[in-house]
Amino acid sequence: xxxxxxxxxxxxxxxxxxxxxxxxxxxxxxxxxxxxxxxxxxxxxxxxxxxxxxxxxxxxxxxxxxxxxxxxxxxxxxxxxxxxxxxxxxxxxxxxxxxxxxxxxxxxxxxxxxxxxxxxxxxxxxxxxxxxxxxxxxxxxxxxxxxxxxxxxxxxxxxxxxxxxxxxxxxxxxxxxxxxxxxxxxxxxxxxxxxxxxxxxxxxxxxxxxxxxxxxxxxxxxxxxxxxxxxxxxxxxxxxxxxxxxxxx
Numbered sequence: 001x002x003x004x005x006x007x008x009x010x011x012x013x014x015x016x017x018x019x020x021x022x023x024x025x026x027x028x029x030x031x032x033x034x035x036x037x038x039x040x041x042x043x044x045x046x047x048x049x050x051x052x053x054x055x056x057x058x059x060x061x062x063x064x065x066x067x068x069x070x071x072x073x074x075x076x077x078x079x080x081x082x083x084x085x086x087x088x089x090x091x092x093x094x095x096x097x098x099x100x101x102x103x104x105x106x107x108x109x110x111x112x113x114x115x116x117x118x119x120x121x122x123x124x125x126x127x128x129x130x131x132x133x134x135x136x137x138x139x140x141x142x143x144x145x146x147x148x149x150x151x152x153x154x155x156x157x158x159x160x161x162x163x164x165x166x167x168x169x170x171x172x173x174x175x176x177x178x179x180x181x182x183x184x185x186x187x188x189x190x191x192x193x194x195x196x197x198x199x200x201x202x203x204x205x206x207x208x209x210x211x212x213x214x215x216x217x218x219x220x221x222x223x224x225x226x227x228x229x230x231x232x233x234x235x236x237x238x239x240x241x242x243x244x245x246x247x248x249x
Contacts, residue, residue, distance in 0.1 A: 010185050012183060013185075014027070014068060034069075036241065037067070038065075039062050039064075040062060041059070042058065042060075043058045044056075066223070069220070071220070082207060083171070083206055084174075094160060097110055097158065099159060101157045103147065105145055106141060107157070109142040113142065113161045114164045115138050120159070121151075124155075124157075131150075135149035135151050176204040178203050180199070180200060180202070181198075183199075193245070198244075199226055201229050201240075207221055207223070
């Protein structure tokens with residue numbers, strides 16, 4: 001068979017769903033890297049008969065790892081990296097939420113404040129009324145009490161505001177739900193020739209870090225352990241993953 005140049009520059013979409021689910025796959029989003037790695041353990045029998053070298057050698061696969069570098073900080077990706085659970089808060093009107101007052105600093109509200117809408121801060125039962133810009137400022141996280149204003153430390157205040165709809169990720173809540181992953185890729189070095197990879201069992205690990213302040217676009221590194229699927233193995237297929245690529249002319 002004649003030689004065919006098959007260099008590779010890859011990109012594409014990464015899809016995932018909970019293993020065993022019949023739900024549609026969810027796109028992970030914009031990802032700059034997808035890497036599969038194989039770890040091996042070696043046992044070597046040296047040649048003791050003179051001349052050095054090895055008389056025999058055994059190499060055993062001990063682990064298969066998958067790493068995804070994601071740039072979309074959606075709730076599902078953050079939860080995957082932090083072994084978290086995702087819930088949602090629907091936008092609503094919050095009336096007279098009671099919080100302890102302070103003579104300075106942040107009073108954290110129960111929900112995120114929609115800062116484009118009016119916010120009212122008063123004492124108990126609506127009096128006295130505090131003035132934005134004099135007694136307090138607002139942020140999404142809550143009420144920023146102005147030092148020297150009229151809000152006294154320890155006295156309850158009532159806050160009325162419009163809350164934002166939010167996705168909530170509670171970190172470190174589970175041991176990692178197994179995923180089924182599909183890479184729907186293209187080889188740009190071969191005119192966009194398709195390359196598709198199926199990964200049967202991918203168990204999320206914990207991301208080493210979640211960078212929240214930076215001058216650069218954020219990246220979330222998501223590690224997975226690729227585990228053996230015994231049903232695939234029994235069917236004569238790879239129990240770990242399978243690569244499909246178009247036959248090039």
